Amino acid sequence: MEKFKILEIKANIFEDNKKEADILRDELKENKTFLLNLMSSPGSGKTTTLRRTIASLKDEYRIGIMEADIDSDVDAKTIEETGAKVIQLHTGGMCHLDCSMTRQGLEGLGTKDLDLVVLENIGNLVCPAEFDTGATKNAMILSVPEGDDKPLKYPLMFQICDALLINKIDVLPYFDFDIEECTKRAKRLNPNIKVFPVSSRTGEGFDAWLNWLREEANKNVR
Amino acid sequence: MEKFKILEIKANIFEDNKKEADILRDELKENKTFLLNLMSSPGSGKTTTLRRTIASLKDEYRIGIMEADIDSDVDAKTIEETGAKVIQLHTGGMCHLDCSMTRQGLEGLGTKDLDLVVLENIGNLVCPAEFDTGATKNAMILSVPEGDDKPLKYPLMFQICDALLINKIDVLPYFDFDIEECTKRAKRLNPNIKVFPVSSRTGEGFDAWLNWLREEANKNVR
Secondary structure: OOOOEEOOOOOOOOOOHHHHHHHHHHHHHOOEEEEEEEEEOOOHHHHHHHHHHHHHHOOOOOOOEEEEEEEHHHHHHHHHHOOOOEEEEEEOOOOOOOHHHHHHHHHOOOOOOOOOEEEEEEOOOOHHOOOOOOOEEEEEEEEEOOOHHHHHHHHOOOHOOOOOEOOOOOHHHOOOOOOOHHHHHHHHHOOOOEEOOOOOOOOOOOHHHHHHHHHHHHHHOO | OOEEEEEEEEOOOOOOOHHHHHHHHHHHHHHEEEEEEEEEOOOOOHHHHHHHHHHHHHHOEEEEEEEEEEEHHHHHHHHHOOOEEEEEOOOOOOOOHHHHHHHHHHHHHHHOOOOOOOEEEOOOOHHHHHOOOOOOOOEEEEHHHHHOHHHHHHHHHHHHEEEEEEEOOHHHHHOOHHHEEEEEEHHHHHOOOOOEOOOOOOOOOOHHHHHHHHHHHHHHOO
8 A cells, every 4th residue: 555645736827837936946945945857758767766866865865756647656656665755746648747736746745844855747858848847956867778869859858957867878888879979969958957977777877966966955955 | 951841830729630630531541641640759769660661661652751840850861861752840849740730741741642651740658649640540669768667657648559669679688678568558558559569770570560551551542
């Protein structure tokens, strides 16, 4: 029997989602909560990355996870095993979360006893990039099997993210993926983006990602 | 210098997209054109699959390809090398194609001298499933690195597709992917879905896919 809640969240289009997002971001800072919005294609390793991140940081931060999915709760079950506080958000077919949906999720999760909250957004490189969730920072995962041309094809996602994890580097020998070229393409769209080649399966490259996350989280939490 | 056109298509929400789609499907049949709507996540191998499909069938059918992308024309360039007739559709940020956008694409491509047209839809497992493009048949690609749990998380896509290609089976040894389990999950959602494990890189399993495509295309074309 799972202990996590399942919440049906509803779109509630604000006239100005961006303005609402800025308000939420300020509130989070005031309440000493850091919210990371984690985005990617389906199957790039968001949940595996989260599991390793939680395992590495759970003694330093009180961590909560919002698992957004159109349907199912397979990811919430996996995350619950880590001991983090989890809520499953069902978007009822919606392909992204806006700020009002994120706020409903935060209220459902309860953030009073949490320092670091991660929103695992819907697996989609298109729509989630278009809606500011109000998160403190945005991160995305691109996995090696997806190909190094993705910045060319989904530019907005790379433009709005503060961090890019290039995941599954343990399978680099079996794919035609040029990390340097991919990094160049991402930086051409967004010169400030931080790029972390990692393997969430083996842990390779993970320290640099964790250090970035600590540094950013501490600006709100400490 | 590329020879293909780049067309900026615009959403033109019909009151009843489904009805318009049925009309387009009938017109295509009348004009002896078969239209396949090919969908998947970013990076699952749509373009590589198309290249091999064109190379295998170009002596049997006159083939045209509509490359839908938010931005860029990298795929259209790749496809043009095969000798197929190509048009690049830019959706201006839209995450899917509806029937009116598909019709604009077909008119831009010109289908009078074509038997088999493939729409390479936006890389997205969510939104394209919600809009009937008017295509004769729908196919999707799920690649091994994405994981065998995707039918649980993106059920609508599996429900509306006539064929599922499980691609990149050449890298099965390096991933935890159970083809049998994935097939069961897909068939639970859609008992009629045809499942084709393939490697578009090596050609493994490709004959079964081509035979299905021939059989379906001939219902319109011959």
